[in-house]
Amino acid sequence: MRMLAAGITPVLAVVLAIIVGGIVVLASGSNPITAYESMLVGAVGSPFDISETFISSIPLILAAYAVSFAFRSGLFNIGAEGQLYMGAIAATWVATTLSDWPGLPLIIVCIVAAMAAGGAWAGIAGWLKAKTGAHEVITTMMLSYVAIDISHWLLEAGPMTPANAFGTPESGPIPPQAAFPVILPSWILPNARLNASLFLTILAGLVFAWILWRTPLGYEIRAVGLNAKAAAYGGINVARRLVIAMVIAGAFAGLAGMVPVWVQMRLYDSFSPGYGYEAIAVALVGKNSAVGIFLAGLLYGAMIHGAVAMQANANISGFLVQILQALVLFFVGAEVLIRWFLRRGGFRALAEAAS
Amino acid sequence: MTALVSPTAPATIPSATPYLQMRGITKAFGTLLANDHVDLTVRDREIHAVVGENGAGKTTLMNILYGLIHPDSGDIVIDGSPVRIRGPRDAIAAGIGMVHQHFQLVPVMTVAENVVLGQEPGGVVIDRRAAVRQVGELSERFGLVVDPTARVETLPVGVQQRVELLKILYRGSRLLVFDEPTAVLTPQETDELFEILRGLVAGGKTVILITHKLNEVMAISERVTVLRQGRNAGELETAKTSPAEIARAMVGREVLLRVERDEPHIGEERLRLDGLKANSDRQLPALDGIDLTVRSGEIVGIAGVSGNGQLELAEVIAGLRPVTDGHVFLGGEDVAHQATAERRVHGLAYIPEDRQARGLVLPFDVKDNLILGSQSRPPFAQRGQRNSEAVEERARELIRRYDIRPPDPEAPAESLSGGNQQKVVVARELAENPKVLVAAEPARGLDVGATEFIHRQLIEQRDHGLAILLISSELDEIFSLSDSIAVIYRGRIVEVVPSAAADRERIGLLMAGGTIEGGTPSASQVAQAAASLATEPPGTPPPREAGSPGQAGPQ
Numbered sequence: 001m002r003m004l005a006a007g008i009t010p011v012l013a014v015v016l017a018i019i020v021g022g023i024v025v026l027a028s029g030s031n032p033i034t035a036y037e038s039m040l041v042g043a044v045g046s047p048f049d050i051s052e053t054f055i056s057s058i059p060l061i062l063a064a065y066a067v068s069f070a071f072r073s074g075l076f077n078i079g080a081e082g083q084l085y086m087g088a089i090a091a092t093w094v095a096t097t098l099s100d101w102p103g104l105p106l107i108i109v110c111i112v113a114a115m116a117a118g119g120a121w122a123g124i125a126g127w128l129k130a131k132t133g134a135h136e137v138i139t140t141m142m143l144s145y146v147a148i149d150i151s152h153w154l155l156e157a158g159p160m161t162p163a164n165a166f167g168t169p170e171s172g173p174i175p176p177q178a179a180f181p182v183i184l185p186s187w188i189l190p191n192a193r194l195n196a197s198l199f200l201t202i203l204a205g206l207v208f209a210w211i212l213w214r215t216p217l218g219y220e221i222r223a224v225g226l227n228a229k230a231a232a233y234g235g236i237n238v239a240r241r242l243v244i245a246m247v248i249a250g251a252f253a254g255l256a257g258m259v260p261v262w263v264q265m266r267l268y269d270s271f272s273p274g275y276g277y278e279a280i281a282v283a284l285v286g287k288n289s290a291v292g293i294f295l296a297g298l299l300y301g302a303m304i305h306g307a308v309a310m311q312a313n314a315n316i317s318g319f320l321v322q323i324l325q326a327l328v329l330f331f332v333g334a335e336v337l338i339r340w341f342l343r344r345g346g347f348r349a350l351a352e353a354a355s
Numbered sequence: 356m357t358a359l360v361s362p363t364a365p366a367t368i369p370s371a372t373p374y375l376q377m378r379g380i381t382k383a384f385g386t387l388l389a390n391d392h393v394d395l396t397v398r399d400r401e402i403h404a405v406v407g408e409n410g411a412g413k414t415t416l417m418n419i420l421y422g423l424i425h426p427d428s429g430d431i432v433i434d435g436s437p438v439r440i441r442g443p444r445d446a447i448a449a450g451i452g453m454v455h456q457h458f459q460l461v462p463v464m465t466v467a468e469n470v471v472l473g474q475e476p477g478g479v480v481i482d483r484r485a486a487v488r489q490v491g492e493l494s495e496r497f498g499l500v501v502d503p504t505a506r507v508e509t510l511p512v513g514v515q516q517r518v519e520l521l522k523i524l525y526r527g528s529r530l531l532v533f534d535e536p537t538a539v540l541t542p543q544e545t546d547e548l549f550e551i552l553r554g555l556v557a558g559g560k561t562v563i564l565i566t567h568k569l570n571e572v573m574a575i576s577e578r579v580t581v582l583r584q585g586r587n588a589g590e591l592e593t594a595k596t597s598p599a600e601i602a603r604a605m606v607g608r609e610v611l612l613r614v615e616r617d618e619p620h621i622g623e624e625r626l627r628l629d630g631l632k633a634n635s636d637r638q639l640p641a642l643d644g645i646d647l648t649v650r651s652g653e654i655v656g657i658a659g660v661s662g663n664g665q666l667e668l669a670e671v672i673a674g675l676r677p678v679t680d681g682h683v684f685l686g687g688e689d690v691a692h693q694a695t696a697e698r699r700v701h702g703l704a705y706i707p708e709d710r711q712a713r714g715l716v717l718p719f720d721v722k723d724n725l726i727l728g729s730q731s732r733p734p735f736a737q738r739g740q741r742n743s744e745a746v747e748e749r750a751r752e753l754i755r756r757y758d759i760r761p762p763d764p765e766a767p768a769e770s771l772s773g774g775n776q777q778k779v780v781v782a783r784e785l786a787e788n789p790k791v792l793v794a795a796e797p798a799r800g801l802d803v804g805a806t807e808f809i810h811r812q813l814i815e816q817r818d819h820g821l822a823i824l825l826i827s828s829e830l831d832e833i834f835s836l837s838d839s840i841a842v843i844y845r846g847r848i849v850e851v852v853p854s855a856a857a858d859r860e861r862i863g864l865l866m867a868g869g870t871i872e873g874g875t876p877s878a879s880q881v882a883q884a885a886a887s888l889a890t891e892p893p894g895t896p897p898p899r900e901a902g903s904p905g906q907a908g909p910q
Contacts, residue, residue: 214743216736219723223730227716232675233707234727235696 010285010296012338013331021324025316035316042309043302049309051184051194055263057301058201059084059272061294062256063279065208066249068288070122070136072212073245074225079125079140080253081276082147083118087254089151090117092267093160096172103177110178110258111200118254119247121147126246130239136246144276155269169269180262197259201294204252209290211248221245281329300325373432374399374561375420375530380429382415389415390426391585397530402552402562404572404593407582408605408802409772413565416582417532421453422446433530452523453532458515462508466490469507470521493524498554513544517551531555532563537571538800549575567605567802569598570831581605606804614810617818619838622651624687625822626672626791631681631691633671641667643846644681647824649791654813654823656837656854660866661828664846666708669795669826673705674698686790699728702790706780706797708826710773714780717769721759722750724768725783753782757812774805781812792816795826810836830862844868 022032043053063080070077077083091114098106125139154160155169162172180195212218223231224241232238256275261267282300286293307321331338377395381388390412397403407413418424420431422440431438438449446453460469467483467490476485490503499517501510507518516536523531533552537545552562552575564576572579573593581589581604589604602610626649635641641664649655659665670676672683674695683691685701693701707713715724726735726746734745750764757778759771768776777797784792794813798806813836817823827833833840834854841851842865849865 214741215739216731216741217739219730219741223716223719223727226718227712229713230716230727232695233673233705233713234730235694235699236730237694237696 007287007292008342009335009338010287010292010328010332012341013285013328013334014299016331016338017324017327020327021320024323025320028316030314030316034314035310035320038314038316039303039306039310039321041306042313043306045309047184047189047192049305051189051192053298053302053305054194054198055260055301056304057297058197058259059256059275060279060282060300061201061297062204062259063253063275064282064286064293064297065204065290066118066122066251066253066256066276067279067283068249068286068293069208069212069252070246070249071283071288072218072225073221073242074228075126075129075136075242075246075249077122077125077140077246077249077253078137078280079122079142079144079276080249080256080279081272081274082140082144083121083250083253084257084272084276085144085147085151086121086250087114087118087257088261088267088271089147089154089160089257090114090254091258092171092174092261095174095178096160099175099178101175101177103179106175106178107180111255114254114258115251116254118257119249119251122250122253123243123247126243129246130242148270151267152269155267160267171267174262174265174267176265178262179265193263195262197262200255200259204255205290205294208252217241217244278325281325285328285332299328372399372435373397374434375563376430376432377416377420378430378432380416380419380426380431382419382424382426388585390419390429392429392587393582393585394587395580396590397561397563398578400556400559400561401577402556402564402575404564404566404576404579405582406565406567406569406572406579406601406605407588408567408804409774410584411582411605412585413567413582414534415585417453417534417563417565420446420532421451447526447528450527450529451532452526452528452530454516454519454523454534454536456534456536456538458519460507460515460518462506464507465503466501466505466507466510466518466521467503469518470503470525472522474526490521490525493521497524497551497558499551511544513540513547516540516544516548520551529559530561530563532565534565535567536564537566537568545571569601569803572601573598583607602803605802610803610807613835614807614814616814616836619654619817620652620820621838622820624648624650625685626824627682627684628672629682629684631668631671631683632679633667633676634679635667640679641846642671645843645846645848647841647848647851649822649824651790651820651822652817653838654817654825654836655851656825656827656833656840657843658830658833658840658862658866659828659843663843663866665795665826665828665843667846668843669705669708669793669824672793672824673703673707696728696731699787700732702788704784704787704789704792706784706792706794708795708799710776710780715768715776718767720765720767721754721771721779722746722764724779725750725753725764725786727783729787749786753779753786757782758808774801774808777801777805777809781809785812785816790822792821792823793826794823796828797825798827798829798832830859830866834859842866 018036022036025032025035042049044050063084066080066083067077091110094110094113095106098109121143122140125136125143128134128139129136152169155171160171180197182192182195183198184192184194212222220231220236220241223234223236224238228238253276257272260271264271278300282296283293286296303321303324307318310316310320311318373396375395375397377393380390380393382390393412393416395405395416405413405416415424419426420440422442422445431440433449440446440449461472467486470490471486475481476489487503494501494503499521501514501517501521507515536548540548556562566572576593579591579593579596579601580587581591581601583605588607591601599610628645628647631642631645632640633642645668647655657665657668667676671678674693678691681691682689685698685703688701690698690701711717716727726749729735734742736742747764753759754762754764759775759778759782768779771779781797797809797813801809813823825833825836837854839851839853840857840862841848842862844866845868
C-alpha cells in the first residue's frame with residue numbers, strides 16, 4: 001500500500017504532462033490524439049518496437065541506479081555519463097584484447113571490467129569528497145568530461161583504434177562469442193536486438209534494493225545520507241561510506257555503458273546520447289526506488305523510441321518528446337501542486353499518501 | 356493609569372478586572388480534542404503563565420487567541436466586550452500581540468525597518484529617520500536595549516527576540532503572548548527577558564507566558580493556568596503554590612522533582628581522563644588538560660556555564676572529536692585514538708546533547724533508530740545481511756520497556772514528541788549493557804514527566820553498576836543526580852567535590868571562574884553564575900531546517 005501511494009505523484013505527473021503536452025501540440029496546429037497515438041504505436045505497437053523500447057530504456061535504468069544509489073548517501077552523482085563511458089571503454093578493451101577467450105568467461109570478465117571501471121571513476125569523486133570535501137557535483141561533472149575525452153582519444157587516434165579503421169572513430173568489433181544471448185525467439189521477431197542485458201538490469205535493481213534495505217551497509221549509507229552527524233555518532237565511518245556508495249553507484253553506471261556497446265557490437269565515438277544526464281531525470285521520476293526507476297526508465301525509453309515513429313508518421317517534431325520529458329519532470333518536482341490538486345478534488349487520503 | 360510598580364519588585368495585582376477571558380474553548384483535530392472546554396482568565400496587568408506538558412493544548416489555545424486557528428466553540432472576551440477573531444489581523448486590532456518561538460524577522464533589514472514593516476511612517480517613500488526615531492523611543496520606554504540601525508542578522512538571538520517584541524509594541528498591543536520564549540535563550544538572556552517582562556507590566560501591558568518550565572513560572576508569573584490533555588487542570592496563585600503542586604496538576608500524578616537515590620555502591624574505575632586536551636570547532640583550545648575518573652556505580656556531574664568545554668568533552672570521549680593530547684582510559688585501555696565504533700564495542704554509550712541533530716536519524720523509523728550504533732553487529736547483522744526479525748524484536752522490547760509512544764516500530768522518529776525521541780535515544784544507549792555512559796543534557800527541553808522518567812532510568816542504571824558522566828548546564832539536575840560534582844571552567848576541572856558536601860553558592864562561584872585564593876570574581880561572573888543557578892539551560896535548539904529530510908546531503 002505504501003509503495004502504491006508513493007507512486008501516486010509520478011503517475012499523476014505523467015497524466016498532467018500528457019495533458020499539457022497535448023495543449024502544446026494543439027497550439028502548434030496538430031492533432032494531439034494523432035501525436036500520442038503514433039507515439040504509443042511507435043513505442044509498443046509491435047514486437048520490434050517493444051524490443052527497441054527496452055533497448056533505449058536499459059542504459060537509462062542502470063544509469064539512474066547510479067544516480068540514486070549515490071543520492072541515498074546524500075551525494076549528487078551527476079557524472080554518471082563519465083562513469084558510463086569508462087565502463088564502456090573497459091568492457092570493450094577487455095573484449096577486444098581477450099578476443100580468443102570462450103564466450104561465458106569473456107562476458108563475465110567484461111561485465112566485471114565495466115563495473116570496476118565505472119566504480120573506480122566514481123570512486124575518485126567519492127574519495128575527493130571524503131578527503132578534501134571537494135563538492136561531488138563539480139568533481140563528477142569534470143570527471144565526465146575527462147572520461148568522454150579519453151574515449152575520443154582512444155578511438156580517434158589512440159590505442160583502441162583498429163588498424164583498418166579508415167579514419168572512422170570506432171573500436172574493433174566485440175567478438176561474437178562475447179555477445180549477450182538474444183532473448184526474443186526468432187518466431188516472434190527475427191533478428192531481435194533485445195538481449196539478456198534485460199535480466200542483468202532486473203538483477204541490478206534487486207541488488208540495488210537489497211544493498212540499501214537488507215544489509216547493514218545499506219543502513220549505514222542511508223544513515224549517512226540522512227544525517228551524517230548522527231551516523232558518525234553511531235560509529236559509522238562516514239568518509240568510508242561515502243566512497244563505497246560512490247563506487248557502487250559507479251559500478252551501476254559502468255554496466256549502463258557496456259550495454260549499448262553490446263547492442264551495436266562495437267564502441268563508436270560519442271556512443272551515448274546522454275544516458276547519464278537523462279538518468280538524473282529518471283532517478284527523480286522513479287523516486288529513488290528500484291521499482292520506480294525501472295518503470296520510469298521504461299517510460300522514458302518508450303518516449304524516446306516512440307518519438308521516431310511519431311515524427312515519421314504524424315509529422316510532429318520529435319522535440320515534443322523532450323517537452324513531454326521536461327513536463328513529467330516538472331510535475332514530479334511540483335509535488336506540492338499535485339497534492340493541492342488532490343486535496344481540492346477531495347482525495348485527502350491520497351494527498352497525504354503522496355507526501 | 357499610572358503604574359508605579361517597580362520593575363524589579365514582584366508586581367502586585369493592580370486590579371481584579373479580567374482583561375482577557377476565553378470561555379469554553381473547544382477545538383478538535385480529527386479525533387483528537389486539542390482543547391476541551393478550556394477557560395482562561397487573565398487579569399489586567401499581570402504576568403500569567405499557561406503551563407502544561409508537550410501536547411497539553413497550550414499552543415492550540417494561543418493560536419486560537421491569535422486567530423491562526425478557529426475554535427469549534429467558545430467565546431473570547433477582551434476588556435469586557437466579546438470579540439470575534441477571524442485572523443491575526445483581528446487579533447492585532449484587538450490589541451493582542453504574539454512573540455513566536457521562531458522569529459518572523461527579515462534578517463538583512465535593520466531593526467527599525469523590521470519593526471515598522473507593514474506600518475511604515477512616511478508617504479510613498481519610507482521615512483527611515485522617523486522609523487529609527489520612533490523605534491528608539493519605543494525601546495527606551497520599555498527598557499529594550501537595541502540599536503535601531505543594526506542589521507537583524509548580526510544580532511544575538513536574545514536581542515532578535517526584543518526586536519520581535521518591539522514589533523508588537525509598535526502596533527500598540529496591550530496583551531503580549533510569549534510562546535516558550537526562553538527555549539532559545541541562554542540563562543543570562545532569560546534573566547534579561549524577565550526584567551523586560553516586569554517592565555512591560557509596569558508600563559501597563561498584560562503578559563501571557565507559555566512554558567513548561569516550572570522554575571520560570573515560579574520566578575516570574577503571578578498566576579498560573581495549568582492544562583492537561585486539552586483540559587483545564589488548575590488555576591493557581593504563584594505565591595500560594597509550589598513547583599510540586601504545579602507539576603502534579605500538569606502530569607496528573609505525584610511527580611518527584613528530586614529523584615530519590617540511595618548511597619552509591621562504588622566499584623572499579625571505568626573511565627579515566629588523563630591530561631586530556633582538545634580543540635573547539637574553530638581550532639581553539641577547548642579542553643585544557645582534563646583529569647577525571649568515573650567509577651562503576653557512580654554519577655559524576657560536570658557543572659559549568661555552557662561553552663566551557665562540556666560539549667567538546669563529551670565528543671572527545673565518544674571519539675567524535677580528535678584528542679590533541681592526553682589519554683582516555685575506558686576500562687583500563689587507552690582509547691584516545693580509537694574510532695567511535697571501537698569505543699562502543701568497549702562498552703561506551705553516549706546520550707548526545709542534541710537528540711535531533713546528532714542522536715537520531717529523524718527520517719528513519721523508530722526501529723532503525725533503536726539499532727543505530729549496533730547495526731553491523733549480531734544479532735542485527737548476520738553474514739553481511741540485516742536480520743529484520745532481530746531488529747523488530749529489539750524495537751518491540753524497548754518500546755514496551757520505555758513506554759515509547761506511539762508504540763509503533765515503523766513510526767518515523769521525526770513524528771515523535773521530544774520526550775519520546777529522547778526515550779528512543781536513552782533506550783538505545785542503555786540497551787547494549789554499556790559500562791560507561793556519557794549523558795549530555797539528558798533532559799533538555801523535556802517536560803516534567805519525561806524528565807522524571809529519564810532521571811529515574813539514570814539512577815537505576817547507576818544502581819546496577821553503570822559509570823555515568825553527567826553533563827548538564829542545569830545545576831538542579833547536577834545536584835539531584837550526581838554523587839560527586841566536578842566544576843568545569845574554561846576547559847579545566849577546577850574542583851571535584853562529593854555532592855553531599857557541595858555548597859551551591861560555592862559551585863556557582865567556581866562555575867563563574869572564582870577561586871578561593873584568587874580573590875572575588877567580577878560582578879558579571881557572579882551574575883552569570885547566578886543566572887545558571889536560577890534558570891534552566893537553553894532548550895532544544897530550533898528544529899532542523901525545513902525541507903524534505905530525504906534530500907538533505909551531508910554538510
